[in-house]
Amino acid sequence: MNLSDDLYQEIILDHSRHPRRYGCPLDHTHCAEGKNPLCGDEYQVYLTLDDEGVVRDASFEGSGCAISKASTSLMLEQLIGKHHEEVRALFVTFHDMVTNPEADHDATALGKLAAFSGIWKFPSRVKCAILCWHAVRNALDGHTTASTE
């Protein structure tokens, strides 16, 4: 097996070719930019939370490498229906998984995101996988304009 097979698994390639939840929604309650000037990766993520703080809609647009795009696509799919506190907790779990090979991560919580479990072997690519997680957290923290059009 080749080293990069570990990274470029079918599910990741699939989500990079055909990103889910792609596009700019008509409405959103939170949004933030995920930008890596070093790579030129640039995304916008949009979230709509209901009054209880549950994510009802999530989408993104922008461009970047396969890893950042697939990670964003897979992430947003999982966020739907989660309370923002659960989203934050999932970020911690995901962050742990992609940076710490020893981490005993909760596979059920991560679901399809477990596809990124081998990425710690590619330190320069970890930032690609967590780029839009940071954007989501920033959006939840209100670090960029929350807009309701």
Add this chain to the structure above:
Amino acid sequence: MTPPPDNPLLDLRDRFPCLDQTVHGKPLTYLDTAATALKPTCVIESLAHHYRLVSANIHRGVHTLSERATADFERARTTVQTHLNAAHSHEIIFTSGTTDSINLVAQSYGQLAIGAGDEILITEMEHHSNIVPWQLLRERSGAVLRVAPMLDNGDLDRDAFRAALNARTRLVAVTAVSNALGTVNPVAELTREAHAAGAVVLVDAAQALPLQAMDVQALDCDFLAFSGHKVFGPTGIGVLYGKNDLLKAMPPVKGGGDMILSVTFDQTTYNELPHIFEAGTAHIAGAIGLGRALEFVNAVGYPAIEAHESALLDHALTALQAIDGVRLVGTPAQRKGIVSFLVDAIHPHDLGTILDGEGVAIRAGHHCAQPVMAHYGVAATARASFSIYNTRDDVDRLVAAIRAAQEIFA
């Protein structure tokens, strides 16, 4: 009889111990010399020799080891002088690298000769280190920074360059070889034109010096900067060449030990050239290693280096263009050892990671030349660069790895 090796410099590969390893189980194919060159054993040993047997500081001891270190350090300066064909050894100033050299000129010559409304002319294909120091100078002085554009093939737009020169142009800073595209600029002609307008010229030779002779008197440039690490020498050492008359008039920009003759709290007398620009303990081993690296380059010889690099480049250009879905970024008329390219539907960073899995080291990114990326409307490219230790096999491995990446992304 054994067939002639595909690389006339083949036995040179043995001089580069770093090549003798596998990466992810594959033989290392190092195609990132434009970022930094691998080091020959002689350079590595000159560093070890200095630390093992000499180690002492320079210019400040009467003991034997200090005198030995001083002699070795100053011999390295003479080696650089000869290499660049500079008229005087004190025109060679050791810096930490190209970036440091350019900043020295921007600060010191900027302070001396560039004021509000004066113009600095650079080109669109400069490395960030030949852009940002001039922007800082612009902020300090109120000078105007002009940029001569490139043509779409990556050549400098000569007409626009000429048109940008005028009576207010004080300084022209131009790279001899573009690190992003490989474009070779006609530095001697540009210098002539700049001089005719009354401007001084700084040549960024970071990418050029590993591949071609740079004779500062023949070029007639006023300043020339390069880095040790790109020319098979150590990191953390570089050179600024400056013409005697200019350097003599320029104020020091860093104060400290070695750059002074005497210090009292009322009055400090500065040292002479080149020491006035070398405050503090220098990277002594680095300078000695750089001297050794240039001796190595001379032993190989620029004619052999140029012949090898141009044959390899031709092979690479042909091989890359033969791959469906590969697009060259920049097709300059004169090019040296560097190729930027894109592969359809594969982001350069993904390509870089997959190639690395095949043992092939390339650079993926903006190459510290974001204006060049902007010119082509891309955020990043993949870049392969070639040196004396590369072979046609390396190019073939690059091609095979690109095809492997295309299969993954198919």
